[in-house]
Amino acid sequence: MSKGVMQLTQEQQDILDGKEGEVLAKVMKTLVMYGSLFGAESMEKVTGTYNHLVTSVGVTALKPVYDLIETLIDAGAVSSKKFTADPRPMDDNMPCSFLQNLVFKKFMFSRQESYEKQLQKLGLLEKDAFTCACYLPEVGNTPKMGDVLSWSESSAVVYANSVLGARCNRNSGILDLMGAIVGYVPKVGLLTDEGRKASWKIDVRTTSKPEAQLLGSCIGMKVMEDVPYITGLDRFFDGLDDEARTYLKDFGAATASNGAVGLYHVEGLTPEAVQQGQALLKEGYQTFVITDETLKQTYENYPVVWKNKDAKPKLCFIGCPHMTLAQLVDWTHKVDKALKEAGNRKVCIPTVFTTAPDVIKAFKKMPEYSILQDTGVVLSFVCPLMYMENPLCNRMPVITASNKLRTYSTAKYYTNDEILRQITRGGKDA
Amino acid sequence: MKTFNGRVVVSGTVTGQALVSHGGFNTLASFQRALMFGDRKATCGDQNNADLYGKKMAGKVLCLPKTIGSTTGGLVLYCTCAMGRQPACMLFSEPIDSLAAAGAVLADVWLDNCSMPVVDSLGQEFLDYVKEGMTVTVKEDGVVEISG
Numbered sequence: 001m002s003k004g005v006m007q008l009t010q011e012q013q014d015i016l017d018g019k020e021g022e023v024l025a026k027v028m029k030t031l032v033m034y035g036s037l038f039g040a041e042s043m044e045k046v047t048g049t050y051n052h053l054v055t056s057v058g059v060t061a062l063k064p065v066y067d068l069i070e071t072l073i074d075a076g077a078v079s080s081k082k083f084t085a086d087p088r089p090m091d092d093n094m095p096c097s098f099l100q101n102l103v104f105k106k107f108m109f110s111r112q113e114s115y116e117k118q119l120q121k122l123g124l125l126e127k128d129a130f131t132c133a134c135y136l137p138e139v140g141n142t143p144k145m146g147d148v149l150s151w152s153e154s155s156a157v158v159y160a161n162s163v164l165g166a167r168c169n170r171n172s173g174i175l176d177l178m179g180a181i182v183g184y185v186p187k188v189g190l191l192t193d194e195g196r197k198a199s200w201k202i203d204v205r206t207t208s209k210p211e212a213q214l215l216g217s218c219i220g221m222k223v224m225e226d227v228p229y230i231t232g233l234d235r236f237f238d239g240l241d242d243e244a245r246t247y248l249k250d251f252g253a254a255t256a257s258n259g260a261v262g263l264y265h266v267e268g269l270t271p272e273a274v275q276q277g278q279a280l281l282k283e284g285y286q287t288f289v290i291t292d293e294t295l296k297q298t299y300e301n302y303p304v305v306w307k308n309k310d311a312k313p314k315l316c317f318i319g320c321p322h323m324t325l326a327q328l329v330d331w332t333h334k335v336d337k338a339l340k341e342a343g344n345r346k347v348c349i350p351t352v353f354t355t356a357p358d359v360i361k362a363f364k365k366m367p368e369y370s371i372l373q374d375t376g377v378v379l380s381f382v383c384p385l386m387y388m389e390n391p392l393c394n395r396m397p398v399i400t401a402s403n404k405l406r407t408y409s410t411a412k413y414y415t416n417d418e419i420l421r422q423i424t425r426g427g428k429d430a
Numbered sequence: 431m432k433t434f435n436g437r438v439v440v441s442g443t444v445t446g447q448a449l450v451s452h453g454g455f456n457t458l459a460s461f462q463r464a465l466m467f468g469d470r471k472a473t474c475g476d477q478n479n480a481d482l483y484g485k486k487m488a489g490k491v492l493c494l495p496k497t498i499g500s501t502t503g504g505l506v507l508y509c510t511c512a513m514g515r516q517p518a519c520m521l522f523s524e525p526i527d528s529l530a531a532a533g534a535v536l537a538d539v540w541l542d543n544c545s546m547p548v549v550d551s552l553g554q555e556f557l558d559y560v561k562e563g564m565t566v567t568v569k570e571d572g573v574v575e576i577s578g
Binding site: 026029030033034037038054055059060061062063064065067068108152153154157169170171172173174175176189224225257260303305389408 | 439454458459462465466477478498499500501502503504505508509512513526527528529531532533535536538539540
């Protein structure tokens with residue numbers, strides 16, 4: 001392994017030298033080697049209140065990971081920060097056949113219970129702290145501007161960096177945990193002022209507010225892992241309110257999954273862009289203009305990997321990443337209204353809205369909950385991606401409003417309006 | 431024979447047959463099926479990767495620009511190494527990305543019996559030149575020799 005030159009504090013050096021045990025020394029060695037590859041000259045203290053981990057599933061294929069975690073637990077090397085984790089892979093609320101359930105419980109996620117016990121020993125915030133949208137107020141893992149994090153989960157990292165102004169790299173699973181164990185992460189990339197500057201200026205010139213998931217996909221595929229500075233989007237919002245944050249959640253997840261974006265700036269909207277404006281642009285930045293036609297082409301170019309491309313959808317997922325409370329309320333009213341207009345009582349396609357367990361609790365206290373129940377839509381905390389990993393599920397024609405789910409599964413992406421038409425009218429026009 | 435020079439990420443010496451991905455290599459999508467269903471030859475399951483889909487990856491010299499996709503990528507790579515289903519080595523035309531680096535470092539530090547040399551920054555010419563089935567030798571100092 002090649003090594004760069006990293007200046008460690010005495011405390012960090014002592015850990016590396018094994019003064020706090022062999023296992024912690026290996027954890028520090030991992031972080032130092034990793035940071036050296038990217039030219040890190042020092043380690044930065046993790047200052048966020050809570051951590052977030054991407055690995056939330058107890059699947060046999062990851063046995064080496066659970067063995068490593070057991071080594072950490074046995075050595076007392078647990079997280080210095082309480083943490084949330086990505087969504088659970090199973091929920092009894094989900095529409096599932098007997099065989100699908102059997103595959104989930106006996107073959108795919110047979111280690112779920114034992115893994116959750118490991119997570120509790122490591123420092124899980126609370127027993128239901130499973131969601132990819134951990135930053136939602138109902139969940140409470142919301143970093144402050146300038147907080148240094150050791151998070152993973154691409155959609156959460158890009159939200160924390162861009163919308164909240166925290167500082168976090170796109171960490172891999174396990175590395176996220178190791179940073180939280182020693183309380184330091186290599187100071188590199190998005191932790192530095194230079195690394196947060198944009199090498200792309202994206203000029204949005206659409207005639208109306210673009211679909212968040214489509215715009216994010218288009219930008220992600222263009223800039224890949226670079227930082228984009230986006231102009232022309234703030235005219236569709238009244239500042240960084242609930243509506244804008246919800247939009248940016250879905251937009252960011254698409255940039256991170258269709259590309260590998262860890263941070264974006266939206267002129268006049270996101271905190272660093274409001275503070276620094278176009279001073280965030282690097283010298284020699286590239287420019288990309290997005291029009292209605294650009295987005296139309298992006299949408300039309302998505303491959304459909306269903307065996308029968310014209311199959312009638314058997315399931316619809318909305319909520320990858322997990323929905324906000326405001327989004328749940330909004331979708332409930334939209335579905336209810338569209339069903340009434342179509343003369344239908346229930347959705348035509350089995351439909352699942354996914355959100356955090358804490359958001360479900362809050363939503364159940366609202367009048368919209370009974371309206372949603374009447375429409376036949378299922379409310380679940382499941383991870384749609386994990387559901388789609390089941391070989392008996394991924395061969396089903398599933399539709400979704402999520403560009404992340406489209407990227408990682410066989411699900412077909414539709415815009416929000418088209419999804420609404422599909423689930424309330426079976427795809428027929430009014 | 432043509433020679434390329436890269437940066438050593440994980441040192442080692444190996445000779446094997448090349449397997450080439452011209453686009454970003456999605457670690458999770460490529461290895462997940464193989465890990466989950468016990469495929470020792472690690473058949474690539476990424477339908478979006480026309481270069482590799484359906485091909486055996488274990489023991490091959492995997493040539494690629496970078497890895498892409500889920501932040502589980504590093505731990506997936508770590509698991510393939512722990513289960514002995516990893517490529518013979520990984521050769522990146524670009525500087526290594528954070529997820530692949532995490533997997534390579536984790537395997538190097540935490541696994542006693544794993545050998546998977548990794549070299550990066552080999553350049554676009556390397557990726558344009560190397561073709562599937564060519565014999566590739568990787569040396570300790572990051573020199574990569576390719577012969578037909």
